[in-house]
Amino acid sequence: MSAPFHALPDESLTATGNLPRRQKIASIGRGIFLLATLFAVAALVVLLWYIFQRGWNWLSWGLLTNPPSRRPERAGLSIAISGTLWIISLTLLVAFPMGVAAAIYLEEYAPKNRWTRILQINISNLAGVPSVVYGLLGLGIFVEWLNLGRVVLAGALTMALLSLPVIIIASQEALRAIPWSLREAAYGVGATRWQVTASHVLPAAIPGILTGVILAVSRAIGETAPLLVAGAAGFVTTKPGGFFDSYTTIPIQIYNWMSRPQTEFRDLASAGIIVLLALLISMNLIAIIVRQRFSAKTRW
Amino acid sequence: MPFFRPGQSYVDANLLRRHHLTEKTAGYILLACAVVSVLTTIGIVVVLLAQALNFFADVSVVEFLTGTEWTALFQNQQQWGVLPLVSATLMVTLLSLVVAIPIGLMSAIFLSEYASPRTRAILKPVLELLAGIPTIIYGFFALTFITPEILKRLWPQTSVYNVLAASIAVGIMIVPLIASLSEDAIRSVPSSMREGAYALGATKLEVSTRIIVPAALSGIVASFILATSRAVGETMIVALAAGAKAQMVTNPLEPGETMTGYIVQVVSGDASRGTSIYYSLFAVGLLLFVMTLALNIFSHWFVRRFREEYE
Numbered sequence: 001m002s003a004p005f006h007a008l009p010d011e012s013l014t015a016t017g018n019l020p021r022r023q024k025i026a027s028i029g030r031g032i033f034l035l036a037t038l039f040a041v042a043a044l045v046v047l048l049w050y051i052f053q054r055g056w057n058w059l060s061w062g063l064l065t066n067p068p069s070r071r072p073e074r075a076g077l078s079i080a081i082s083g084t085l086w087i088i089s090l091t092l093l094v095a096f097p098m099g100v101a102a103a104i105y106l107e108e109y110a111p112k113n114r115w116t117r118i119l120q121i122n123i124s125n126l127a128g129v130p131s132v133v134y135g136l137l138g139l140g141i142f143v144e145w146l147n148l149g150r151v152v153l154a155g156a157l158t159m160a161l162l163s164l165p166v167i168i169i170a171s172q173e174a175l176r177a178i179p180w181s182l183r184e185a186a187y188g189v190g191a192t193r194w195q196v197t198a199s200h201v202l203p204a205a206i207p208g209i210l211t212g213v214i215l216a217v218s219r220a221i222g223e224t225a226p227l228l229v230a231g232a233a234g235f236v237t238t239k240p241g242g243f244f245d246s247y248t249t250i251p252i253q254i255y256n257w258m259s260r261p262q263t264e265f266r267d268l269a270s271a272g273i274i275v276l277l278a279l280l281i282s283m284n285l286i287a288i289i290v291r292q293r294f295s296a297k298t299r300w
Numbered sequence: 301m302p303f304f305r306p307g308q309s310y311v312d313a314n315l316l317r318r319h320h321l322t323e324k325t326a327g328y329i330l331l332a333c334a335v336v337s338v339l340t341t342i343g344i345v346v347v348l349l350a351q352a353l354n355f356f357a358d359v360s361v362v363e364f365l366t367g368t369e370w371t372a373l374f375q376n377q378q379q380w381g382v383l384p385l386v387s388a389t390l391m392v393t394l395l396s397l398v399v400a401i402p403i404g405l406m407s408a409i410f411l412s413e414y415a416s417p418r419t420r421a422i423l424k425p426v427l428e429l430l431a432g433i434p435t436i437i438y439g440f441f442a443l444t445f446i447t448p449e450i451l452k453r454l455w456p457q458t459s460v461y462n463v464l465a466a467s468i469a470v471g472i473m474i475v476p477l478i479a480s481l482s483e484d485a486i487r488s489v490p491s492s493m494r495e496g497a498y499a500l501g502a503t504k505l506e507v508s509t510r511i512i513v514p515a516a517l518s519g520i521v522a523s524f525i526l527a528t529s530r531a532v533g534e535t536m537i538v539a540l541a542a543g544a545k546a547q548m549v550t551n552p553l554e555p556g557e558t559m560t561g562y563i564v565q566v567v568s569g570d571a572s573r574g575t576s577i578y579y580s581l582f583a584v585g586l587l588l589f590v591m592t593l594a595l596n597i598f599s600h601w602f603v604r605r606f607r608e609e610y611e
Contacts, residue, residue, distance in 0.1 A: 022503050029505035033414055036406030037423060040479070043472045044430050050445050051437070101333035109327055110334075121600070123337050128526065128596040129589065130533025132560050133344060135567075136585040140347030144573065161340050168337065192319050194326040215432075222434025225535035225560070229567045229581075251436050258440050258540060259568075266444060273437050280432060 051277075055270025063271055067237055068253065072264035077272060080253035082239040083152075083232070084221060087249055090156030091163060091220055096213055098160075099167030103209075106168070107175040108197050127165040134162040135229025143231050150231030153243040158230040162223065163216045170212020174205040207294030214287040218280050224251040250276050348589055351582030358576050364583065370546040372562070372577055373569075380580065382587065384546040388556035391549045392467045392538055393531040399471025400531075401524060404478025405513075408520075411479070412486045413508050431476035439540030442469035447541065455553055461543025464552040469537045474527040481526065485519020486512055490610045518606035525599035529592045539564035559588045 066076025102123075110116040138158025148154040178201050186196040233246045235256075240247040248256075254276065257269035356364070359380045367381015407427070411420055446465040451458040458464070489512055497507045513520065543555025544565045557565065563581055571578040 022506070026503035026505035029508070030414060033406045033410035033508075036403045037410045037415075039403050040407055040430060040472075040475050041423065041426050043475075044426055046445075047433070047437070047441050050441065054444075098333045098336060101330045102337060105327075105330035105334040109330055119334055119338065122341055124600070125593060125596050126337055126340060128529055128592060129344065130535065130560065130592055132533065132535040132563055133348075133585055133589050133592075136563070136582060137340070137344050137347050139567075140351060140582070141343055145347075161343075164337060164340065168334075192323050194323050195319075197326075218432065222432075222436070224434070224436045225539075225564060228564060251434060254440075255436055255536070255540075258436075258443070266440075269440060273440065276434065277437075280434070284432065 048277075051270050051273050054267055055272070055274050058267050058271035059274060063268075063275065068235060068248075068256075072257075072262065072268050075257070075265075075268060077250060077253055077275060079236050079239055080248050080250045083236070083247035084249040086152050086240050086247060087156050087159055087227070088217060088221055090152065090243075091159040092213075092217060094157065094160035095163045095167055095216075099164050099213070099216075100171050100209060102164075102168045103171030103175055104197055104202070107172055108193065108201065123165050123168055127169060131162055131223055132225040132229060134158055135226035137161065138226065138230030148244070150233060150246055151244045152240050152247045154231055155227050155247060155249075158226055159220050159223065162226055163220050166216040166219065167213055170216060171205070171209045174208025174212060175201060177208060178204050207290055211287045211291045214283055214290070218283040218287075221283070222251055222276065222280060224249075224255055227252060228255070250279070344589065348582050348586040351579055352586045355576060355579035355583040358579075359583075368548055370557075370562075372546075372566070372580055378576065380576075382559075382584065384548050385557060385559045385562050385584065386587075388463060388538075388542065388546075388549045388561070389532055389558040391463050391552060391556060392470060392534075392542065392558055393528055395464065395467030395552060396470035396474060396531045397524070397528060399468055400474045400478055400527060403471075404475045404523075404527070405482055405520065407475065407479040408482035408486055409508050409513070412483050413504065413512065427476040427479055430472070431480070433473075434536075435473060435534060436536040436540070438469040438473050439466075439537040442466050442537060442541035451553070458553045459543070459555050461541065461545070461555040462553050463542050463549055463556045466538045466540075466542035467552065469541060470531050470534050473534070473537065474530050477530060478523050478527050481523030482516070482520045485516040485523065488519070488610070489515045493610075515608060515610075518603055518608065521606075522599045522603045525595055525602065529595035529599070532595065533560065533588060533592050535560035535564060559584045563588075 062074070063076050064081065065078050066074060067079050069075040106116065106120060106123075110119070135158065138154060138161070142148050142154035142157050143150060146154075182200055182204060183196050186200045191200070227249055232248050232252045236246055236248045238245075250272065254269050254272040257265045257272060260266070364380050364382050366383065367379060368383045369379040369381045370384045371377060371379045407423075411423060415423060442465040443461070446468055447458060447460065447462060451462065451465055493511055493515060494507055497511045502511070538558045538561045542558060542561055544557050544561065545555040546557040546562065547555075549556035562584055566577060566581055571581070
């Protein structure tokens with residue numbers, strides 16, 4: 001018989017060999033992981049601190065109500081704010097219904113075949129196309145080919161195409177989170193597919209969809225490159241009044257200020273960034289409130 | 301008088317027909333909306349190709365792809381070698397990954413393996429905030445803070461516009477992308493694997509680095525590839541902070557112009573329609589599109605090919 005395997009009393013399972021060393025390395029590892037995570041936090045804090053200390057003194061009511069000016073103390077964002085509102089509301093008007101409809105098609109209607117898979121892969125690839133390329137698309141199709149020129153409509157359609165994949169993917173996730181039992185119950189009492197979708201699945205998925213849409217829109221608000229390419233004007237002195245007026249947006253106005261060498265304009269740009277961030281944070285807060293308000297009511 | 305007999309249909313035929321019509325119309329309208337995404341892709345390809353062909357009527361493709369001089373804005377002596385732009389793009393991408401990969405991956409490990417639910421509840425939104433900041437703000441930060449306050453102090457010869465500051469800012473921007481996608485991959489590793497390793501006496505670090513990371517590797521690598529594609533296409537940061545001097549980039553402390561930076565530079569001036577400069581936008585855009593598309597497809601393929609299914 002071989003020797004018994006159980007530990008003898010004098011060979012107890014105490015830490016021997018390299019265990020203390022391994023534990024020491026493990027705790028160093030923990031410290032490094034923590035530091036890496038804190039680096040991200042620190043970057044955010046430094047960034048925000050820098051912007052605020054630079055732009056705080058330039059915040060004023062005039063910043064929101066003045067038109068652009070060559071004198072920094074008189075320059076404001078009013079034209080850019082109305083441009084952003086125009087672009088974003090039109091973008092929403094186009095991309096929201098279209099994106100949700102496409103998501104409904106993919107989740108509720110589409111047969112599981114090769115074409116659907118291609119459609120799906122296409123959408124996820126579109127989501128990865130750099131935004132500046134959408135700008136070139138808008139420049140080529142809306143500004144030049146349709147000959148709209150550098151106007152609100154061209155910019156908004158460009159932004160709509162840019163936001164579409166993001167909205168589709170977010171809406172698909174919201175639809176997928178609705179349990180099958182809900183659909184089956186509706187089918188079970190004889191509802192048609194459209195009835196099931198329109199009066200059962202969609203209402204249940206709306207909070208999720210809205211959250212995704214708000215996030216997509218807040219991303220679109222901060223986009224600079226596509227509108228720079230697809231025709232926002234550098235210096236506009238009147239608010240856009242219709243689809244075919246020239247426009248500028250908040251990030252583009254900020255970019256203009258940044259590209260000037262004078263420190264005053266760069267301070268002003270920091271103040272503009274604070275306005276932009278305030279706008280984005282309030283949109284995100286709305287998204288959070290929407291999500292919590294609705295999800296408190298529903299439990300699957 | 302309603303009297304139900306077997307063999308008779310009790311459903312209003314008109315109602316049925318109406319429902320049938322609604323059904324069909326709804327289906328087609330929804331399909332049409334989904335098809336818009338395909339049209340977008342076709343639109344991108346057609347616009348870029350058509351306009352790039354105008355460009356290649358004047359400039360040979362070989363010269364474009366192999367030339368090392370890009371002097372688009374010099375009147376009368378324009379040279380169209382795209383490699384300086386590509387070199388700047390690759391340099392920015394590489395350096396930003398050097399920043400973002402270790403920090404992103406380690407944050408992902410920390411968040412999923414080490415952090416208590418409360419710590420996580422604080423740190424996760426911070427990363428999401430970082431992801432939600434418009435890139436123009438990072439560009440401003442790179443130009444007016446990272447370069448003068450950090451790089452100039454370390455290396456006084458740093459140019460006002462330089463590739464390194466832009467790369468660091470791009471790196472910070474893609475950290476949340478890597479962290480959240482890698483964390484998803486790490487979280488999908490079943491806890492039985494962790495428990496098995498702990499039962500053998502492994503420390504937390506050993507479990508994380510030798511069990512969890514290898515098991516989640518396909519998702520982690522996919523997040524790196526997607527981050528690469530994001531860095532290649534990033535525009536405003538490099539346009540603001542890296543400069544507008546198209547040259548082969550060897551020293552990151554010097555300026556360099558990326559492909560995206562060139563596009564912004566041209567549209568910020570006036571490029572009138574029909575000139576080579578105008579068409580060059582689309583040629584550069586086409587190259588950019590092909591590069592990011594290849595990366596995105598590669599990342600999808602990678603996940604499909606190497607994903608371990610745990611059940």
